[in-house]
Amino acid sequence: MRGSVILASAVLLIWTMVYVITQVMVTPALPVLPTVGIGVVLTIAVVLGYPSALRGPRGSRSLRGNRAGVRAGSVRDDVPGHGxxxxxxxxxxxxxxxxxxxxxxxxxxxxxxxxxxxxxxxxxxxxxxxxxxxxxxxxxxxxxxxxxxxxxxxxxxxxxxxxxxxxxxxxxxxxxxxxxxxxxxxxxxxxxxxxxxxxxxxxxxxxxxxxxxxxxxxxxxxxxxxREKQLAASARLDALRAQINPHFLFNILNTIASKARTRPEEARELLLRLSEFFRYAVRQEGHMAEFAQEYFFVRTYISLEQARFGDRLQVRYDIDPQVLTSRVPVLTIQPLVENAVKHGIGSKPEGGTVRLRARVDPLTRTTSIRVSDDGVGMDPEVMARLTTGDREPGEMSETVLTDPTPAVGEHAGVGLRNISERLDSLFGDRYDLSISTPKSGGTVVELKIPLR
Missing domain, CATH: 3.30.450.40 (GAF domain)
Known part of the structure; x- marks a missing residue:
């Protein structure tokens, strides 16, 4: 404050002197423009040359002061960057x-x-x-x-x-x-x-x-x-990769075997897709991948299930092209779709439709993923446990890819809980996973994660 007062006084003195010299002492008086120009030049020179409280001390003085403080063994609390x-x-x-x-x-x-x-x-x-x-x-x-x-x-x-x-x-x-x-x-x-x-x-x-x-x-x-959170997330992901549902593999191999004689080309195509499915599930590195990769993985899985279910399984995709380059957690979308296929459509004799919708919201910077089906829906008790966060004693926290003997509805809830735990380790509280059962039937799972 003291330095500012001194500087203001100096500026006032400069303008007073400029006025007296150019308007009083000189005959005839100088025009207004030259007078103002002289005053502005002198004012700028004083402001730039004076280490006022507004500008702070000169860099060289500050450095000298810092070194002196260090040599003296004192703590300079007034010097920025110290303490x-x-x-x-x-x-x-x-x-x-x-x-x-x-x-x-x-x-x-x-x-x-x-x-x-x-x-x-x-x-x-x-x-x-x-x-x-x-x-x-x-x-x-x-x-x-x-x-x-x-x-x-x-x-x-x-x-x-x-x-x-x-x-x-x-x-x-x-x-x-x-x-x-x-x-x-x-x-x-x-x-x-x-x-x-x-x-x-x-x-x-x-x-x-x-x-x-x-x-x-x-x-x-x-x-x-x-580090512990990363290890926990890695452990869950490694367990997911290592414990692919043997029933899924058994059913697909049976389907391929049944087509081997009558439709050998189709059987060969299914084998190639099955190898692609396992290659991605086991070899994908890291916790995040582009949505386009996960989307391809989902479509590979659906093609295998459609070979088994036939016309009973219909799938509709509604994917915003902008979402393809965003990054999403590895092996998260496919388990949601598998839940819908196995526990929604698989338990319904006449079959049904699974819908996958994905959007990017640039305003909220979120990626939204919605998986819905018109199947049998989720058991009310499982839904209640999921929404309240309760867990039955001894309940295993495994995903839909790992449970060899699932109970319809209950296993879907366990899988969703595991997905939620993985998302929690990756995003903390910056994601939203919601489950609902519309009056028209079926189950809707909506996931919102930060845009990456």
Missing amino acids: VGELAIRAIPLRSGLTQDAARRTCKLLRPMLSGDAVSITDTENILAYIGPGEDHHRPGGAMQTTAAPRAVRKGKTVVVRDKTGVGCRKSDCEVLSAVIAPLRIGTRVVGTLGVYQATTVIPPQQMVEDMAKMLSLHLELAELD
Whole structure:
């Protein structure tokens, strides 16, 4: 505020002087345009040359001030980019896990903030990163060179050392003389340390080092949760791929065998489609795929089922071309369609129609998928359990592709629950899966996921 007042006073003085000189002291007085031009030029020169409160200090002064603050061992809370609060809103490399690369980038980020000559991050045994004096022997990937860091791991508490003996470096001429070393935790488990070292006996600010270690520990916990969620999603997907319904395979092979003599070309075509079906289900990598791939997989499955059901199974597709390039979870649409075929149409003697509809909404950035049938519908008890989230004791959480002895309606509910769990691990609360039974009969399953 003070700098702004001084600058405003200077501008006012400039315009007063310009007026007096050009309109009072000069005869005849200068025209208005030259007078205004002179005033504007002088005003711009003063504003650009004055480090006001609005512009902040010059870059060179700021850098000099920062270096002075670091040398003095003081914490510059007034300098942007320094302190734990600033780090909280910046990207933390350790968010990806406790790796050498993430540790190195984190040390580079922390060194100017923690008022230390050197910063180190270790796991429970080895150095992951070290930046500052002593880099020649505190090497990433090697064993910890000090006795202080292993002590922090064993005790699970911050270790403060004020002399060279306390640091306990294996190299006698190491420049490090004091240090504050705080443990990094995931839950209650110590997974590493954050060490800030000084080449003088003045120790780094202990509270700041501890606060920073707590913040890094939080990011490590988040990384661990992400990893566990990915492992859970991978486990569900691997189980889905490995346990293709043997009854489906048995029925299709029977259909192919029955056509082998009378319609050999059709039997050969069915074998090719069956191989494509299994190849996609088993070899598709990752958790996401283009809708076009999943759509082709669904149509391959439908062609196999139509060979078995014949005219009893009718399918209608209503696919927005824009949705073909969007990405959807692998092996999610086909189980919804299989539910409709097996438990909707398969249990209806006269057969029926399955409809697949897909749309992209660019305004809400969502992909909407709707699978409906006009079959026998879902059992009310199963529907009630799905909508309330209850689960029967001992109920298996398997998908429609895996249950060898399904009860009509009940198994469909179990499959939908498994799909919901997979979506939850991938999207959190950013998806919607709804099930309804229209008065006209059948079942409608609608899925909305973020557009990717």
